[in-house]
Amino acid sequence: MKVFLIGAGQVGSTVVEALHHDHELTVMDNEPSRLTAIAERYDVATFEGDGTSRRDLSRAGVGDASLVIACTSRDEVNLVAGMFARREAQGATTVIRTSNVEYVELWRGGQLDVDFVVSSELETAHAISRIIGVPAARQTDVFADGQVQIVEFDVEEGASQDVTGVPLRDARIPGDSKIAAIIRTPETTLPGGDDVINAGDRIVVIGSPQAAKAWSSLLWPESGIVRDVVVFGAGRVGSAIARVLLDQGIGVRMIEASSEQARRAAEAFPKARVFNSTGIDPDFLERERIGQAQAGIFAMRDDAKNQYAASLAKVHGIPFTIAIAHEAVSVAAFEQAGIDVSVNPRGVTAEEIVRFAHDPRTKQVAMLEGNRYEVLDVTTRDSSRYIGTQFRDMPVHGALIGAIVRNGTAIFPHGDDVLQVGDRVIVFTEAANVPWVVEAL
Numbered sequence: 001m002k003v004f005l006i007g008a009g010q011v012g013s014t015v016v017e018a019l020h021h022d023h024e025l026t027v028m029d030n031e032p033s034r035l036t037a038i039a040e041r042y043d044v045a046t047f048e049g050d051g052t053s054r055r056d057l058s059r060a061g062v063g064d065a066s067l068v069i070a071c072t073s074r075d076e077v078n079l080v081a082g083m084f085a086r087r088e089a090q091g092a093t094t095v096i097r098t099s100n101v102e103y104v105e106l107w108r109g110g111q112l113d114v115d116f117v118v119s120s121e122l123e124t125a126h127a128i129s130r131i132i133g134v135p136a137a138r139q140t141d142v143f144a145d146g147q148v149q150i151v152e153f154d155v156e157e158g159a160s161q162d163v164t165g166v167p168l169r170d171a172r173i174p175g176d177s178k179i180a181a182i183i184r185t186p187e188t189t190l191p192g193g194d195d196v197i198n199a200g201d202r203i204v205v206i207g208s209p210q211a212a213k214a215w216s217s218l219l220w221p222e223s224g225i226v227r228d229v230v231v232f233g234a235g236r237v238g239s240a241i242a243r244v245l246l247d248q249g250i251g252v253r254m255i256e257a258s259s260e261q262a263r264r265a266a267e268a269f270p271k272a273r274v275f276n277s278t279g280i281d282p283d284f285l286e287r288e289r290i291g292q293a294q295a296g297i298f299a300m301r302d303d304a305k306n307q308y309a310a311s312l313a314k315v316h317g318i319p320f321t322i323a324i325a326h327e328a329v330s331v332a333a334f335e336q337a338g339i340d341v342s343v344n345p346r347g348v349t350a351e352e353i354v355r356f357a358h359d360p361r362t363k364q365v366a367m368l369e370g371n372r373y374e375v376l377d378v379t380t381r382d383s384s385r386y387i388g389t390q391f392r393d394m395p396v397h398g399a400l401i402g403a404i405v406r407n408g409t410a411i412f413p414h415g416d417d418v419l420q421v422g423d424r425v426i427v428f429t430e431a432a433n434v435p436w437v438v439e440a441l
Contacts, residue, residue: 001022001023001024001066001067001357002023002024002026002064002065002066002067003019003023003024003025003026003065003066003067003068003069003357004025004026004028004060004061004062004065004067004068004069004085004089004092005025005026005027005028005069005071006028006029006051006057006068006069006070006071006072006077006078006081006085007028007029007051007069007070007071007072007073007077007078007097008027008028008029008031008034008035008037008038008046009029009034009071009072009073009346010327010328010346010347010350011071011097011346011349011350011353012027012029012034012038012069012071012072013037013038014346014347014350014351014371015069015071015350015353015354016038016042016044017042017371018350018354018357018367018371018431019354019357020042020043020044021432021435022357022434022435023357024045025042025044025045026044026045026046026047026060026061026062026065027044027045027046027047028046028047028048028049028051028056028057028060029046029048029049029072030048030049030050030051032048035047035048045061047059047060047061051070051072051077051078051080051081052076052077052080052081052084054084054087054088057081057084057085057088058088062084062085062088062089063088063089063090064089065085065089065092066089066091066092066093067092067093067095067356067357068081068082068085068086068089068092068093068094068095069095069096069097069353069356070082070085070094070095070096070097071096071097071349071350071353072097073099075098075099075100075103078096078097078098079096079098079103079112079114081096082094082095082096082113082114083112083113083114086113086114086115093115093116093356094114094115094116095114095115095116095117095118095353095356096114096116096117096118097118097119097120097349097353098117098118098119098120099119099120099121099236100119100121100236101119101121101122101236101240103117103119104117104119104122116356118349118352118353119240119349120237120345120346120348120349121236121237121239121240121345122240122244123345123348123349123351123352124237124240124241124324124343124345124348124349125237125240125241125243125244125245126244127139127140127141127343127348128241128244128245128297128322128343129241129244129245129248130142130149131322131341131343132226132229132245132250132295132322133209133212133213133226134149134151134212134213134215134216135216135220135226135295135320136153136215136216136217136219136220137151137152137153137212137216137341138152138153138154138202138341139151139152139341139368140152140212141366141375142209143364143366143375143377143403143405143426144377144403144405144410144424144426146209147208147209147405147409147410148206148207148208148402148403148405148410148426149206149207149208149209149211149212150180150204150205150206150366150368150375150402150426150428151204151205151207151212151215151216152202152203152204152205152368152369153202153203153205153215153216153219154201154202154219155197155198155199155200155201155202155203155219156199156200156219156220157199158221159199159218159219159220159221160217160218160219160221162218163197163215163218163219164196164197164198164199165196165197165198166196167193167194167195167196168191168192168193168194168195168196168197169193169194171197174207174210174211174214174215174218175211175412176207176208176210176211176412177205177206177207177208177211177212177214177215177412178205178206178207178400178402178403178412179191179197179203179204179205180204180205180206180375180400180402180428181203181204181373181400181428182195182197182201182202182203183201183202183203183204183369184198184200184201184202188372188373188430190398190399190400190428204368204373204375204428206375206400206402206403206412206426206428207402207403207412208410208412226250226294226295226320227250227251227294228250228251228253228292228293228294228295229245229250229251229252229253229293229294229295229296229297230252230253230254230255230290230293230295230296230297230313230318231245231252231253231254231255231297231299232254232255232279232296232297232298232299232300232306232309232313233254233255233256233298233299233300233301233306233324234254234255234256234258234261234262234264234265234274235256235261235299235300235301237299237324237345238254238256238265238297238299238300239265239268239269241297241299242254242265242269242272243268243269246269246271246272252269252271252272252273253272253273253274253275253288253290253293254269254272254273254274254275255274255275255277255278255279255290256274256275256276256277257276257277257278257279257300258276259276262274262275262276263276275288279300279309280305280308280309280312282312282316285312285313285316286316290313290316290318291313291316291317291318292317293318294318294319294320295318295319295320295321295322296310296313296318296320296321296322297321297322297323297324298310298313298321298322298323298324298339299324300324301326302326303323303324303325303326303327303330303333303334306323306324306325306334307323307330307333307334307337307339310323310334310337310339311337311338311339314338320340321339321340321341322339322340322341322342322343323339323341323342323343324342324343324344324345325342325343325344326344326345326346327344328344328346328347330342330344331344350367351365351366351367354367358376358434358438359378359438361378361379361381361438361441362376362377362378362438363377363378363379363424364376364377365377367431371431372430372431373428373429373430373431374428374429374430374431374434375402375426375427375428376425376426376427376429376434376437376438377405377424377425377426378424378425378427378437378438378441379422379423379424379425379441380419380420380421380422380423380424380425380441381421381441382421384419384421384440384441385440386419386440386441387419387420387421388418388419388420389418389419390415390416390417390418391413391414391415391416391417391418391419392415392416394419398429398430398433399427399428399429399433399437400427400428400429401413401419401425401426401427402426402427402428403425403426404417404419404423404424404425404426405423405424405426406420406422406423406424425441427441
C-alpha cells in the first residue's frame with residue numbers, strides 16, 4: 001500500500017516505524033531535521049513541504065496514495081491537509097490526528113470532509129480508564145466491543161502462588177484467559193505447559209474482562225475496584241480523562257493550578273470536586289486527604305511536574321499512580337521514579353492510526369513493548385489454511401490465538417475447538433511476523 005504521511009514528529013515517527021517494512025511510505029514535513037532523522041533510520045521517501053499547500057501535496061505525490069495520514073502537532077494543519085488530500089488522492093482513505101475533542105464531534109456529525117479523526121485526548125483517556133479497571137496492569141486494551149481484554153502485567157514479589165512458581169499446566173489460571181507471552185528480558189516465550197511464571201517476569205494475558213480483573217487480583221492482591229481518583233491537571237487531557245471516568249461512575253477530584261481552568265472544569269464537571277491548587281503543597285494534600293484516593297492520575301503539561309507530583313502523592317499515601325508522559329523518553333524516567341504506569345498520548349494515538357494501514361480484514365491493532373509485538377483482530381477468509389483445524393493442531397510459528405469472535409460473541413478456545421470461516425481472531429505475534437500471520441488467516 002502507498003501511504004502518504006504528513007508530519008514527522010513523534011506520532012509520525014512511530015507510525016513510520018510500524019509501517020515501513022510492509023508499505024511504500026512518503027513522509028512530508030516542513031522541518032528538514034525531522035526528515036533527515038527519518039530517512040537515516042528507514043527506507044522511505046521524504047519531501048520537505050507544507051501540508052496546507054495543495055501544490056506541495058501534489059508535487060510530493062499525494063495523488064498516488066491509498067492512505068493519507070495527517071498527524072502533525074497542529075490540528076488546523078491536519079484538517080486542511082486531510083481535506084486537500086481527499087481531493088487530490090481520489091479513493092484514498094484520509095485519517096487526521098487532533099488534540100481537540102470538538103473536531104471529533106464535528107466529524108461524527110458529518111461536518112468534516114475526512115474519513116477518520118483520531119483524538120489524542122480521547123485515546124489517552126480511554127487507555128487510562130482501561131488501566132483503572134485493572135489496577136495491576138502495565139498496559140491494557142480491549143477488543144470485540146469490550147468482550148476481549150489484552151493486559152500486560154509486571155509480576156512482582158507477593159503475587160499469588162496459584163499462578164507463579166509452578167508449571168502452567170498446574171497453575172490455577174483464571175477461566176476464559178490465556179497467557180500469550182512471558183517476557184523475560186531479553187527473551188520472549190509463547191508459553192507451554194512446562195513454563196513457569198516468576199517474579200520479575202512481564203506477561204501478556206488475553207481474556208475476558210472478568211478474567212483480566214481476576215489476574216489483577218492474583219498479581220496484586222491489594223488491588224480492588226477503584227472508585228476514588230484524583231486527576232492532577234484540568235487541561236484538555238485531564239478534562240478528557242475526568243469525563244470518561246465520571247461516565248463510568250468513578251468518583252473524581254481534580255486539582256488545577258490555573259484559577260481560570262479550574263473554574264471551567266468546575267462548570268464542565270458538576271459531579272467532580274475541583275481544587276485550585278498546584279497539587280504539590282504538602283499542607284493541601286494533608287488537609288484535603290488526597291492520599292486517601294485509590295489512584296492518582298497526573299495529566300499536567302510538564303513531564304517533570306507530573307513526575308514530582310506523583311512521587312509526592314505516593315509519599316502522602318496514594319497507592320497507584322498513572323502519569324502522562326508527553327515525551328517518549330519520560331516513560332523510562334517515570335518507571336525508575338516508581339510511578340506505576342505511564343501513558344504516552346502520542347504513542348496511543350499512533351497505535352490507533354496504524355490500524356488503517358493493515359489488511360481491511362484487520363479491525364483493530366494494539367502494540368506492545370515499544371512496538372515489538374502486536375495484537376490483531378483479523379477476520380478469517382475461506383481460503384485460510386487453518387479453517388477446520390482444531391486449535392491443538394495449529395502450528396505456533398511465533399503467534400498465539402487468544403480468542404475468537406463468532407456471531408458477535410467472544411469465545412476463548414480450547415484444544416478441540418475448530419476455526420471457522422468468518423471468525424474474528426484475536427492473535428498475539430511479533431510485529432515482524434504480522435504480514436504472514438494476516439496472510440495465513
